[in-house]
Amino acid sequence: MLSLESLQIWRQCKMAINVKTLREGFLRVLPLFLLIYICISEFHTQFYYWNIFSFNFQFILIYYWILRDPSILGYGFVFLCGAINDVVLSLPLGTSSLSYLFVALVAAYVRNATVRSSLFTDWFTFVIAIFIGNFITYFLLKRFTLMKPEYVTMFYNSLFTFILYPAFWGVFELYRRIINLKTYD
Amino acid sequence: MSTSRDDFGIAIRSALLQRGAKQKFSLFVLIVISLTIFVLDNIELKPVKILRSIVNDAVYRVSAISSSPIKFGSATKDFFVNHVLIYKENEELKLEIEELKKQKLKTSFLETENKQLQELVQLDKKSTFITVGAKIIFDKNSPYLNSVIINKGSNSGIKLGMPVLSKGYLAGRIVEVNYLSSRILMLNDLNSRIPVVVSPNGDQAILSGAGKKKPILEYLPDNFNAQLSKAIYTSGKDGILFSGIPVGEVFEGKKNNRIEAKLFADPDQISLINVILGKSSDLEAM
Helix, strand or coil: CHHHHHHHHHHHHHHHHHHHHHHHHHHHHHHHHHHHHHHHCCHHHHCCECCCECCCHHHHHHHHHHHHCCCCCCHHHHHHHHHHHHHHCCCCCCHHHHHHHHHHHHHHHHHHHCCCCCHHHHHHHHHHHHHHHHHHHHHHHHHHCCCCCCHHHHHHHHHHHHHHHHHHHHHHHHHHHHHHHHHCC | CHHHHHHHHHHHHHHHHCCCCCCCCCHHHHHHHHHHHHHHHHHCCHHHHHHHHHHHHHHHHHHHHHHHHHHHHHHHHHHHHHHHHHHHHHHHHHHHHHHHHHHHHHHHHHHHHHHHHHHHHHHHHHCCEEEEEEEEEEEEECCCCEEEEECCCHHHCCCCCCEEEECCEEEEEEEEECCCCEEEEECCCCCCEEEEEECCCCEEEEEECCCCCCCEEECCCCCCCCCCCCEEEECCCCCCCCCCCEEEEEEEEEECCEEEEEECCCHHHCCEEEEEEEECCCCCCC
16 A cells, blocks of 8 residues: 555656656757748848848857857757748858858857856957958858848848847846746756 | 058958858958959840849748848738728718618608699699699598698688598698688598598488597498499589599498498508699590
């Protein structure tokens, strides 16, 4: 009788642990899913208003998560998402991948170089990441394809990406804390 | 200076080559792969083109599916916006329909009036009398007084006692004349008394109003046969009304031993009338 009860309790504990692991796993892969989703679902075209407003959400996602918690967003996935984005936007394969990887490189550098980071350090180093990322895209498209990327469009895109970073930083920071709480719960 | 450069170099090298806890590739390797793919795609090698077309197909399908929530949201927004617009449009269309209905009724009324006026004009031309057309402007229905007001008066040559026709049938006579209007006493009014002759025997009688729709034939001869008698005309014996104006017909049905007449000009349906001013001397009109 006692052994039956203990078996039942053990099963319940196991189920609880499985549910916890599943939930934690889901929370950890959500940023990756979000990145894949926005690369696949023509995010650029969906949020393009008044001929000037557009922002590169991929840059924000990659930069933040590589900087703060690289275990959530693998470089391999960043590369893959770039490739998907190229296919969706009909860019030469590798363009977005290179751009994203350089953003990730800046983030990884900032992570290695700084001891304590804050919103402001992240935000201002993000300017370099945006500049390098967009410069690579612009250079590759201008130099190796017949496409004619516009300075102004890219400038506005960069500007709005930069402006919106703190808002997303706040959201992601909150989300990261939730993940950490769940992990060490 | 040298230390700072070293730090930069170490940090960059670390960022490029170091693989994190869960990283399978280093950034350096992936950047090299990206560059290679870019170059291959730019050279447009056939195998790369085929591979790209396959990848394109797969990604486009997935993209179409994954874009559906955003598209659905956009479509839903459009739906509601359209719904609001349609609602407004519907309200406007309802108002428009109401307006059109009113216009239709107005047109119908004008059409009827036009028809009646045309009939009136035709009657003016064909009549053996000199008439003036008039319109009833005020119709006071009362059990004690069956009279109407017309929009013509002494300015049109109307005088007291003149007979009034409706569609060529006697409807009443003028009992009050003003400069711009006149009053007609209808044949069914209690005060109306006109001498008539009943065909085919030529029986003389007085058509008296009874305050009802059908006036009564009085002072008929004792041997009067209501079954045979039909049309009633004015006899003109009073010296006011012209003779031979059709008035009505004998109603086949006795009420309280009184013989009623059914008027040709229904007093309730009169809207336009002709007042006889005099006898026409034009032979064509005859």
